[in-house]
Amino acid sequence: MRNRQSSRPATLAGLLAIGALAIAGCGSSDSEGSSDKGTIDGSWKGTFTQSGVEDFEGYVEIDTLRAGMVSGTVFYPSIDGSGACSGVVIYKGRNGDDYLFTEEIITSENPNCAKRGQVKVTPVDDGSAIKYSWSSGSRSSVGDLQEWDD
Numbered sequence: 001m002r003n004r005q006s007s008r009p010a011t012l013a014g015l016l017a018i019g020a021l022a023i024a025g026c027g028s029s030d031s032e033g034s035s036d037k038g039t040i041d042g043s044w045k046g047t048f049t050q051s052g053v054e055d056f057e058g059y060v061e062i063d064t065l066r067a068g069m070v071s072g073t074v075f076y077p078s079i080d081g082s083g084a085c086s087g088v089v090i091y092k093g094r095n096g097d098d099y100l101f102t103e104e105i106i107t108s109e110n111p112n113c114a115k116r117g118q119v120k121v122t123p124v125d126d127g128s129a130i131k132y133s134w135s136s137g138s139r140s141s142v143g144d145l146q147e148w149d150d
Helices: 002-024
Strands: 042-050 053-062 070-076 085-095 098-108 116-124 129-136 139-147
Touching: 042 129, 053 129, 053 139, 070 098
Parallel strands: none
Antiparallel strands: 042 053, 042 139, 053 070, 070 085, 085 098, 098 116, 116 129, 129 139
């Protein structure tokens, strides 16, 4: 377990680079794009709950908020004891206090990890925590995440 966590930042950095190339290669011509800088940028970790599976740990890094672009990375060391999943989040915009993303899983050791989902991130307290709400079809999970220095 220790080795996996110590290599996590390199894995996330690699995923962010791959995701940025993938999005750039999609032919997006929105060079202006809107940019939001908010209280959700940074590194976050916490516990997620999802119906039908045991609670699981997750890490989220949000680096930038530019509409239509890869904004950060996600890493779930193990969901339901079936292996890790990691990917990117793509910023869509805001709805009031909520920041909206699409989460795309790029690498997965877990056959039950959904490849894509919609995410709502809401800052809580004094900005030192976020609520990360994910959904895909009838599946959903919620994580209460705290700031984390990697």
